[in-house]
Amino acid sequence: MTFPITRHRRLRRTASIRNMVRETQLTVNDFIYPIFVTVGTGVKEEIPSMPGVYHLSLDLLQAEIEKVVASGVQSILLFGVPHDKDAVGTSAYDHNGIVQEATRAVKTWAPQLVVVADTCLCQFTDHGHCGVIHHDERTGTAEVDNDASLELLVKTAVSQAEAGADIIAPSNMMDGFVSAIREGLDEAGYEMVPIMSYSVKYASAFYGPFREAAHSTPQFGDRKTYQMDPANVREALREAEADVVEGADMLMVKPALAYLDVLRMVKEHFDLPVVAYNVSAEYSMVKAAAANGWIDERAVVLETLTGMKRAGADIIITYHALDAARWLKGE
Numbered sequence: 001m002t003f004p005i006t007r008h009r010r011l012r013r014t015a016s017i018r019n020m021v022r023e024t025q026l027t028v029n030d031f032i033y034p035i036f037v038t039v040g041t042g043v044k045e046e047i048p049s050m051p052g053v054y055h056l057s058l059d060l061l062q063a064e065i066e067k068v069v070a071s072g073v074q075s076i077l078l079f080g081v082p083h084d085k086d087a088v089g090t091s092a093y094d095h096n097g098i099v100q101e102a103t104r105a106v107k108t109w110a111p112q113l114v115v116v117a118d119t120c121l122c123q124f125t126d127h128g129h130c131g132v133i134h135h136d137e138r139t140g141t142a143e144v145d146n147d148a149s150l151e152l153l154v155k156t157a158v159s160q161a162e163a164g165a166d167i168i169a170p171s172n173m174m175d176g177f178v179s180a181i182r183e184g185l186d187e188a189g190y191e192m193v194p195i196m197s198y199s200v201k202y203a204s205a206f207y208g209p210f211r212e213a214a215h216s217t218p219q220f221g222d223r224k225t226y227q228m229d230p231a232n233v234r235e236a237l238r239e240a241e242a243d244v245v246e247g248a249d250m251l252m253v254k255p256a257l258a259y260l261d262v263l264r265m266v267k268e269h270f271d272l273p274v275v276a277y278n279v280s281a282e283y284s285m286v287k288a289a290a291a292n293g294w295i296d297e298r299a300v301v302l303e304t305l306t307g308m309k310r311a312g313a314d315i316i317i318t319y320h321a322l323d324a325a326r327w328l329k330g331e
């Protein structure tokens with residue numbers, strides 16, 4: 001009988017040894033917590049498919065911000081759910097728009113909290129697309145007009161920076177959006193505001209609950225002419241490369257779970273911080289299974305977030321952020 005010389009179990013024997021050899025450390029510094037802000041007063045409405053996530057009006061936002069600060073999470077991502085929508089998404093770049101107002105308010109309550117502003121038009125257009133629509137009378141077709149959309153996205157980003165956003169996060173997937181926004185921010189005097197680019201954003205079914213939450217389902221067609229085909233990874237590198245050249249400060253891959261290979265590729269090819277977006281349906285599935293008693297929510301969430309970090313994420317945007325922060329403290 002021969003015995004193994006190499007015994008992997010030696011380094012797994014006690015919790016202290018496992019702590020010493022652990023390769024990936026998940027910390028509260030990794031998280032960005034998304035918040036949906038809406039117009040009106042007294043609104044705290046739970047999003048049915050996302051238990052624990054709410055639509056909040058500004059008067060009830062302060063309590064939520066206090067919870068975030070107390071949790072130790074240092075950054076939030078603001079999504080606006082406006083009342084008024086039109087064909088060109090006017091409320092996205094309104095000086096008194098919902099995201100702009102919320103940003104100003106948060107910066108007075110918690111100046112040190114990093115406010116990331118999602119820069120897109122889909123919540124603000126009546127057709128629900130991320131840009132403006134060009135109708136071709138001759139062919140009777142309608143398409144999202146790239147360059148006309150860029151101008152409006154630049155206006156949106158500048159108005160968000162003006163309101164005090166610390167980071168601009170464009171999620172629209174138009175071509176050239178990073179350079180357009182960079183130029184617009186610089187011209188307006190916001191050359192120090194970084195761009196967290198949704199570089200690699202797939203046309204994913206995992207955004208379903210978000211669209212219910214943000215009322216941003218496209219009213220016709222889908223987003224496949226601007227968001228990426230889930231089957232492609234070399235194209236993801238082209239997207240990320242373009243954003244690097246155009247001046248992005250951070251690169252995002254979205255969704256996260258079904259795309260961890262893409263995340264790893266982006267991490268290996270580029271030296272910028274990489275962001276993983278643990279999207280709405282990834283959250284909803286965990287919540288649904290946990291509510292049925294089928295999984296241990298705490299263990300599954302921490303394992304999932306650790307997996308994203310191990311795959312290459314420097315930063316994770318997640319609706320689990322406040323819970324995870326609590327669990328990491330051992331509560």
Ligand code: PBG
Binds near residue numbers: 280
């Ligand atoms: C806006 C946007 C979307 C998400 C973030 N920003 C939806 C979409 O592109 O349809 C999805 C976030 C999530 O599912 O949690 N363009």
